[in-house]
Amino acid sequence: MTDTMFYRGLLLTLPGVGQVFGAEMPLNMTQGVTEISQQVYDLHMTIFYICCVIGLVVFGAMFWSIIHHRKAKGVQPAQFHESTRVELLWTAIPVVILIGMAIPATKTLLAMEDTTKADVTILITGSQWKWHYKYLEYPVEFYSLLATPAKQISNKLPKTENYLLEVDRPLVIPTGKKVRFLTTSDDVIHSWWVPAFAVKKDANPGFINESWAKVEQPGIYRGQCAELCGKDHGFMPVVVVAKTPEQFDSWIAEQAEQQAKAKAAEQAIAALQMSMDEAMSLGQQVYQGYCAACHQPSGEGLKGVFPALKGSKMSIEPAGRQAHIDIVLNGKAGTAMQAFGKQLGLKELAAVITYERNAWGNSTGDLVQAADIQAAKNGQKE
């Protein structure tokens, strides 16, 4: 890896740095695992070397002059101060270099933006602070959330290898197929970035962007949200698992079956009664995953940004119950409160609302059941 060597050499020019650090530090752009990412890497290195050469010539001339043309050496200053020929020359040469650079860049760009003839299409929806993946050709969709435990972030547990770059459910794509990504957002602008694919596309609310990747090697590829999207922008990673087409087919079939079963089971779930203990423990789990980022684990929210649930009128008065179910199901327009009705199952919704109405000293004693959630959902449909 001569390029890496080159960078390491550059780094050594900083006093002492080379000795301080080990050898595992990434220094350069990844070459990635797609043809496009390799082309992007080559463009990056080409323009980098061009800059190095220009820098060497210009700084070389300057430092030569600084060493030789100094008053301390007793030189008399020359008085020349213009030359149209020289000016034209150093205008024309950069233009030629730039044209030479623009040609391969244009070719790569046109290839990157050609999203036609895709084999698989996946709709990626960002929201604060998670990704939702929906396979347009298959009845499969799911949310993907940060899996790093909060205790690692707050330094109470040692950090593990993929700290902040791990999710509960990664996106799975087939190798050797052109996979098209459609990106959009439910709230603010996010940006879906996987460096190994050289794909970074903004997720704009109300609009759909396109990009694509054709991954040859099975593997796990990690990235992050790249556009500031609020408080937990640093905590919404992207993980993509590339599987062989056969493995992908069996995986997606399994997922489709599971999700169909889960949907069918919703009716059965609606009829089930949870005990208070069961509701509270499931509710706490769901709360940590979906609600605590804004309303905080303590239920106290962030003053002036995210409202408190602890002691709030809605969550301590019996009369607030229906409003509570409504806001969790449908969100609140014009605020960061999302509609969780489509993100969580009936049982999870019932449990988390129960939890919010009974935790942190909110002691309504209310036990919300899946049937209540379904009734609320049905009520909307009428």
Add this chain to the structure above:
Amino acid sequence: MSIVTSGHHADEHHHSAPPAGFKRWLYTTNHKDIGTMYLLFALAMFFIGGAMAMVIRAELFQPGLQLVDPNFFNQMTTVHGLIMVFGAVMPAFTGLANWLIPMMIGAPDMALPRMNNWSFWILPFAFSILLMSLFMEGGGPAFGWTFYAPLSTTYSNDSTALFVFSVHIMGISSIMGAINVIVTIFNMRAPGMKWMKMPLFVWTWLITAFLLIAVMPVLAGVVTMVLTDKYFGTSFFDAAGGGDPVLFQHIFWFFGHPEVYIMILPAFGIISSIVPTFARKPLFGYASMVYATSSIALLSFLVWAHHMFTTGMPVFAELFFMYCTMLIAVPTGVKVFNWVATMWRGAMTFEIPMMFAIAFIVLFTIGGFSGLMLAITPADFQYHDTYFVVAHFHYVLVTGAVFSIIAAAYYWLPKWTGYMYNETLARWHFWCSLISVNVLFFPMHFVGLAGMPRRIPDYALQFADFNALISIGGFAFGLSQLLFLLVVYKCVQGGEKASAQVWEGAEGLEWQLSSPPPYHSFTTPPEVK
């Protein structure tokens, strides 16, 4: 071309000494007093914005959340950016313009002195509003200095209103400052100072002033649209009401890119003044410098969307903005080549202003190189919104704009105060700054290329060692600037007397005045050969 008649000057003779005390500063219409206030204000803001950078670097010293919560971290990055751009760099250049333009063109003062007073005195209010918003419930603005909608509209707290009003005031101040510069340069040049005889600092500021007048109203427009989207039910940036969040970015960057040049063109003027002085040789390619500056200014209106390559533009728009952006490298290159040619076969000495100027040329050019890399759209998809971009714009703004301002301060301080600065302290300041600024910003290239996004309060483990190093560089750079404070303080207090000429090779009207210069610079216009 001189419109100034001796009659005009007669009015101004009757108060040649400044009134004493607080009123002198509050009521002053004198370009030197106002220039001093601008410069001191910028210095104060540089330290406040710098303190915020220290908070950022302290949090990023190690992975995990240690000192601040992510919401406050976002407020720090946002307000650090706003303060440094609008509070430190821009007022510092305006302060230099106030001090120097009348002296360089042979005028007694700025053309519109009362407006000059007002354009300064509204600034402290603007920044008080911005800083006070940090103490509101929910904190201050946390959406980045670029305040992308809808994060700054639907999803922001009520400090947004204060943010909008403070930006309005900053904009008004800048526009008034720009009008003053233009009117002064057009009307008050000494007889014989033709356009192509003006010092380059005057030229670059004239072009900057036109850029300011062109784009500050655009900024005012976009913050107003944010305000009405948030509070008055409009949907400029909300797709649900027929708007488009990407429209925000187009308007913002139509302001934002010329803004970048507003922060660097005066720096070009400063370096073009300093290098010939210490090379004892006239500036190489004066005319081409003027044309290059003008071309950069014109091109700056055609490249805004290179900040937006990942927003999903049509591919032909991406190509257009890539080509235009690459083209900017040509006039910028011409400037660097001209500076090197000015040094070539000169008789150089290396006083502190020259040291900072040389550091500027090398480090600004490194920032230019990374800018050229960022122009390559396919590669930009990888660089965009990473620390590579952070490295790029800090090289052009800190080792570019800020180093040029420091160079200017050392270069003209003896003229302003009448005393030489402390050479030993100044050398310490230079070398500490030079080393620490590179420990601070150079490794950011590496973490950016390796995939670390910007504006995150916590990061994956492979970035940890570099971030610790960057933070150490940051603290060292921050501390080094206290030396600058000390140098300036001591120089104002006294020291070795400076001659009128100050530097052996200095040329220009400002060096014909005594050090310090009289309260009203040229009461009778000097003759320019």
